[in-house]
Amino acid sequence: MPRLLVLLLAPISLLVATPPAPGVPSYDVQLTGTPDGRTWSGHERISFTNTSTQSLPEVYVRLWGNSRGCGSVVVTGGTAMRDCTVVKFSLPKALEPAKRTSISFDVKLTAPDREDRFGRSGEFSFFGNALPVLAVRDGAGWHLEADQGFGESFYTVAADFAVRLTHTGNIDVPSTGVMTDGVAIAKQVRDFAWAAGPFRSSESVSPGGVTVRTWATPTVTAAAVATAQAEAAASLDEFGRRFGAYPDHEIDLVMNDRWTTFSGMEYPGFVLLISPQSPVVHEVAHQWWYGIVGNNEYADPWLDEAFATYATDVFSKDDKVGCWPGTLPAAITRDMGYWGAHQTSYGTFVYVYGSCMLHELERVIGTPAMERLLASYAKAHWHGVSTPADFRAAAQAASSVDLTSFWRGHGIG
Numbered sequence: 001m002p003r004l005l006v007l008l009l010a011p012i013s014l015l016v017a018t019p020p021a022p023g024v025p026s027y028d029v030q031l032t033g034t035p036d037g038r039t040w041s042g043h044e045r046i047s048f049t050n051t052s053t054q055s056l057p058e059v060y061v062r063l064w065g066n067s068r069g070c071g072s073v074v075v076t077g078g079t080a081m082r083d084c085t086v087v088k089f090s091l092p093k094a095l096e097p098a099k100r101t102s103i104s105f106d107v108k109l110t111a112p113d114r115e116d117r118f119g120r121s122g123e124f125s126f127f128g129n130a131l132p133v134l135a136v137r138d139g140a141g142w143h144l145e146a147d148q149g150f151g152e153s154f155y156t157v158a159a160d161f162a163v164r165l166t167h168t169g170n171i172d173v174p175s176t177g178v179m180t181d182g183v184a185i186a187k188q189v190r191d192f193a194w195a196a197g198p199f200r201s202s203e204s205v206s207p208g209g210v211t212v213r214t215w216a217t218p219t220v221t222a223a224a225v226a227t228a229q230a231e232a233a234a235s236l237d238e239f240g241r242r243f244g245a246y247p248d249h250e251i252d253l254v255m256n257d258r259w260t261t262f263s264g265m266e267y268p269g270f271v272l273l274i275s276p277q278s279p280v281v282h283e284v285a286h287q288w289w290y291g292i293v294g295n296n297e298y299a300d301p302w303l304d305e306a307f308a309t310y311a312t313d314v315f316s317k318d319d320k321v322g323c324w325p326g327t328l329p330a331a332i333t334r335d336m337g338y339w340g341a342h343q344t345s346y347g348t349f350v351y352v353y354g355s356c357m358l359h360e361l362e363r364v365i366g367t368p369a370m371e372r373l374l375a376s377y378a379k380a381h382w383h384g385v386s387t388p389a390d391f392r393a394a395a396q397a398a399s400s401v402d403l404t405s406f407w408r409g410h411g412i413g
Contacts, residue, residue, distance in 0.1 A: 020136045020385055022059055023051030024100075025159040027192065029131065031109075035169030037196025038125045039110040046134060047102040055094040060135035060142055061087045064154065065109060065118045065127075067147035072118065075132055076106040086135070086144050107132060117265045117272055121258045124197030124217055128265055128272060129154065131163075131192050136296075145298045148340035150261075151305075151350075155296040158188040158383040165194060172199045174215045174252045176270045188247070188383045189268035190294055195254045200225075206233035208240055211250035216275070220255045224276040228253050231280040232271075235315050236287075242314070242371065243288045243378045251287070253280070266290060266308075285311035293378050294385045298336045303386060306332065306354025313355060323356040324410070331411035332357065333388060357410045364406055365399035373398035388412065 031042040050056045063085050065073040070084035078087035089103045109130050111120040117128030136143050136155050147153045163184045165173050175194035177186030186192060199215035202225060206212060212232045214225050232253055240246045248269045257275040264279045265272040266286035273280060289307035290297070297304060313320055330338070330345065332354045339346040362370040377386075377394040392412065396403050407413035 019051045020138045020157050021050055021052035021056065022048035022134055022137070023157060024049040025134055025157065027131075027133075027159060027161045027163070029107075029161070029163040029192075031107075031163070031165050033165060033167035033169070033173070033196060035167065035171075036123070036125070037167060037169055037171045037173065038120060039108065040127070040165065041108040042106070043104065044107050044132060045102055045104040047100065048134060049100045050095040050097050052137065053097055055096050056091065056137075057094040058088055058090045059103065060144060061089065061103075061105075061132045062135050062144075062154075063087060063132050064129040064147060065131075067129075068114070068116070068149065069112060072110055072112045073130060073132065074108045078103075078105065081144075083146060085147065087132070105132075115259050116261050117259075121256055122197075122217070124195065124199070124256065126193075126195045126254070126256075126272060128193045128267060129191065133191060134159075143296065143298065145337070148336045150343060151297075151301060151336060151339065151346060152290075153298040153336045154191070155298055156190040156294070157385065158190055158294065161186040161189060161192045163192055163194075167196070169196075170198065171196050172201060172215060174199070174201075174213065174254055174270065176252075176268050178248070178250060186248075186268060190291060191267055193267035193270045193272075195272075199254075202229070204229050204233060206237050208237035208246075209249075210236045210240075210246055212236070212253065213250060214253045214255060216255040217257065219257050220275040224278070225255065228255060228273060228275075228278055228280050232284050235281045235284040238315055239285060239288055239311060242311075243374055244292070244382065246287065247292070251284070279312070281315050282308050282312045285309075285315075288378060292383060293381045294383070295387070296385070300333065300388055301336055301339065302332045302350045302354040303388065303391070305350050306358060309351045309355035310358040313359065319362075320356055320359045323352070324360050325353065325356075328353065328411060333412060357412065360410065361395060361403075361406065364403070365395070365401055369398050 025048040028045040031040040033040045063073040066084045078089045111125035118130045175184045176192045177184035203213045252270045255273045255275045259274045263274045264283040266283045271283045285308040290304035295303040
């Protein structure tokens, strides 16, 4: 059975290399919040281009916020499907290639009563993976896979967001994007997240010129805030030098010490962190490995998690000598469907062994070649979608060593 699964999944990763559709999306969102910031309602308009070579008769919108219980995200319009995380919008007329159109709908989001990235924690509400976003269609068809309840199962293309969050409460609303005339503007990002509540805030600027803002709940210590700010500033500048300059002028760190289901979660320019055990550098690394260089996180979770873990090791100057365990009982390239049935192995294989594979690759091709590889790979897929085949090709182009046996020995071939 596992062998059959590998054979079925391998072609999918190759087919994803075809241009995802819909493409070039833009989101115009107007939401009004209750005074406590827990419920937001209003209107969302999504414009997009048919970037495929075939006509597009419908599109699908993902309501990821409903993945752990229906009703937290309500959309008026379209046709709800299966587990309430998918809404189908039939277009009045099939959209021909290279043509552009839009869909509009009313939306209401209520932070559920749970300590989670989309949830409520005391006086604070968090809206991670809450805003409805377009599903992606590529060579494998529409990607409507179910969230596995842990990790990330998301797949989006870079888009422009303009989000107005209006409220009358005595609360702060940090979010993705830069505030301009009351509208949060975010260019070429894969999602939009925000939080609401009476946060304690502070600000610093990295030596490279990136503003780091922290938003902490009352029980987060000043020392934890200072440490997070310093680590974020240093890693933003370091990764900018290694992988390409951070494209935004600011990043928001939202810190809470009551989450129990995760230790950190990355969104574009906006990071949720559990205090004081926050994996700050890892989540900052995701601004490149997921945010800038995108991937289908359901099909290829290692493509962002292993890279973010490896980047964290590099930042701390830990080359992990001897960390690769040898032959593995399961490939690190398995999809989230597999890891959903093997949750206890997910972190070890995808994060630890995935990053170990990259360290081993560095030892094979040499550190200078590895540095050139990651910089050129990021540049080639900047704000795009990468696949395992793309990375293998980039690695081979960066080295004079034939890597065929390396990929085979590390379960990547």
